[in-house]
Amino acid sequence: MSNFEKEIPLSESIEYVKLHLMKKTILLINPWIYDFAAYDLWIAPLGLLYIASFLRNNGYAVQIIDCLTSPPLETLPSGKQPRRFPSGHGKFLKESIEKPLILRGIPRKYNRYGIHPETFRKSLRDCLHPNLIFVTSMMTYWYPAVFDMINILKQEIPGVPIILGGNYVTLCHDHALKSGADLTISGEGEPQIPRLLKDMLGDECYFITNINDLDSYPYPAFDLRARWEQISILTSRGCPFRCNYCASHLLSSRYRRRNPIKVVDEIDYWYRSFGIKHFSFYDDALLVDPDEMAIPLFREIIKRDFACHFHCPNGLHLREITAELSRLMFRAGVKTLRFGFETSDIRRQLETGGKVNNEHLQLAITYLTEAGYRLQDIGIYLLCGMPGQSAAEVFETISYVKRCGARPIIAEYSPIPGTALWDAAVKASPYPISAEPLFHNNSMLPCQNEDFSYEMYQECKKRSRTS
Ligand code: B12
Known part of the structure; x- marks a missing residue:
């Protein structure tokens, strides 16, 4: 009898199913940007990718939607692809949008940089149903896109807890409480996430033993991005x-x-x-x-x-x-x-x-x-x-x-x-x-x-x- 044919005891096969087929799924989101100007000067959601790596090492199925990284077929309204350089910088997909009322006095166009909201909704429908959703945030003044994103998530996948972290939350914590997220977390994610997973999913996770030992961190999960030059x-x-x-x-x-x-x-x-x-x-x-x-x-x-x-x-x-x-x-x-x-x-x-x-x-x-x-x-x-x-x-x-x-x-x-x-x-x-x-x-x-x-x-x- 070969290894493949050998009978697996019932207890082991249940463990196998638990481990591989019933993995809990966590969806990670990097929102698009609303701004007067934005250029991709080697921009990547590095914090989110570190967190993704920790989650993956703990056996979660991890999915990432990076709304700044366009799928290859999406184009600018002109039908063209945004200009990118082989060294990994370049333009984002961009579409003019209405300015928030309070910015109407600023004599510049306002844009959405990143994928179209319909592409985002479609990506959500193609995802495995998540147990949790993690959303990141970067510049404090990019928060409206974070709020819109959370709103869409609630419409498309209702009932799944949404956790918001990142620089905007750390720097403007009280303001971020209005985001609609179920939980907002300030500061570095790694030392806080095990507690969060225990409270929300009842899971015991191994993350890092010592927050001061950066060499013990796994490499960020760049390979989960749709494009990574x-x-x-x-x-x-x-x-x-x-x-x-x-x-x-x-x-x-x-x-x-x-x-x-x-x-x-x-x-x-x-x-x-x-x-x-x-x-x-x-x-x-x-x-x-x-x-x-x-x-x-x-x-x-x-x-x-x-x-x-x-x-x-x-x-x-x-x-x-x-x-x-x-x-x-x-x-x-x-x-x-x-x-x-x-x-x-x-x-x-x-x-x-x-x-x-x-x-x-x-x-x-x-x-x-x-x-x-x-x-x-x-x-x-x-x-x-x-x-x-x-x-x-x-x-x-x-x-x-x-x-x-x-x-x-x-x-x-x-x-x-x-x-x-x-x-x-x-x-x-x-x-x-x-x-x-x-x-x-x-x-x-x-x-x-x-x-x-x-x-x-x-x-x-x-x-x-x-x-
Ligand atoms: C690298 C960097 C850049 C890069 C690009 C980075 C990027 N991804 O967008 C470049 C050089 C392009 C850049 C440009 C600018 N930057 Co800059 N940048 C940084 C810097 C140094 C590091 C960011 C980073 O990646 N950190 C490392 C990762 C690991 O951390 P993280 O993403 O925050 O994630 C951790 C936590 O936030 C948390 N977390 C994150 N997401 C989530 C999600 C959940 C659910 C949870 C629980 C936790 C969590 O856990 C993560 C891991 O510990 C920060 C300062 C800093 N020390 O953070 C300034 C900073 C963000 N930049 C800043 C500024 C001002 C700018 C510019 C406007 C500068 C300018 N005047 O031109 C431009 C604008 C960029 C643009 N496109 O328009 C300001 C922010 C200003 C603001 N109001 O928000 C900062 C804070 C610097 C400062 N002046 O203090 N920047």
Whole structure:
């Protein structure tokens, strides 16, 4: 008798059925976006994909609908496909929609970015019936899409508990209670989900033994996405800095880092198992204490000789750039460089956190160009529209960066509750930003004033683009 023919005892076959055929199903959703502007700069719902991986390891059937990742056949209203680049960035599907009433004074079109609601409804009908639904959220001002999504879920799959988490919930918890979700969870999901599964499904789950040991986390479940040209990598959680405009310290309990060699093992896994050649780092502080992370990380990448490219769309720290680090980054294949400089105004540099000064910018540009980078590859983020900031300061910063030879990139300030700059932002803004997260939207210049009007902001954008 072969293995296949051997009789299975009844108790074992019941276990088999329980394990494989009656798996509990959890549906994970990344909502689409409503905004004036959105570009897919290596965007992925990384937190949700980590959670998906934990759930899968615990035997759940996990399904993901990522409303930002279009199925191949969906097109723009013009009939065309959105333009995408092989390196994993590009345009989203986009359709103009009516602006929320309170934004009607903003002279820009408002759009839905991502799949059509009918495609979403159809995907829901094609899914296995879930026991639970997890919805994520990112920018605070993207909440209306989250609310709409929850509404559709309730119509299409009534009675299934919906749990909402993510940055919007962490930063605007009271507001998120109006979302219609059955439960809203602030903060990092991993340490909280076992308790949730016990309470809601009666299940004992194994997640992580130690929240401080990031190396014990499974790799995020990118393979469950409909399309994944690139993988987002986190070498750490949190940030050691406390810049007054940033919410990082509110989102992660403390600053923790992975072992750099284990990070390269992850890159190796995606590269060798799935042929992925593009990776984006999502860290808040990738280059800080370079001997502990960046130097061993890039050395190991060079040693393993991957034919891969690396992208850093989130701001890197200029002050850490040395001749050695520049050479390692260049040789390792770091192609997209973005640095957080914010302003050339010395007083504001100190006020925002003192992480960088003008000399750091000049030195970094010298080292990077000596290592082989072209000046136009060096993208410098400049914060624009902070409370009390004048247009003259931003104009001067743009020309300073240009005089140094690098490429200025405007990053409009988004006020975030709980940050050190929040109270000043509330005072400076002509909009009721504490009552309505839609006004946190960076594209509308939430803290504009007489010294910095919307027209001046457009002038800043123009000046940053012209040589
Ligand atoms: C990487 C990053 C980006 C990437 C893209 C990220 C993405 N997926 O969209 C890039 C560089 C493109 C980007 C751009 C911008 N960003 Co950004 N970004 C980040 C950053 C550093 C990390 C986000 C991340 O992936 N974290 C890691 C994962 C693991 O965490 P997570 O997704 O939050 O998930 C965890 C929890 O939230 C929770 N969770 C998540 N979902 C769920 C669901 C359930 C059910 C449960 C229980 C739990 C749960 O558990 C997860 C695991 O622990 C954050 C800061 C931060 N430290 O979070 C800023 C941040 C989100 N960005 C911010 C801003 C301002 C911007 C920009 C507007 C900057 C600018 N001025 O241009 C742009 C706008 C982007 C756009 N498309 O329009 C702000 C948010 C502002 C706001 N009002 O909400 C943040 C908070 C930074 C800050 N200034 O403080 N960003």
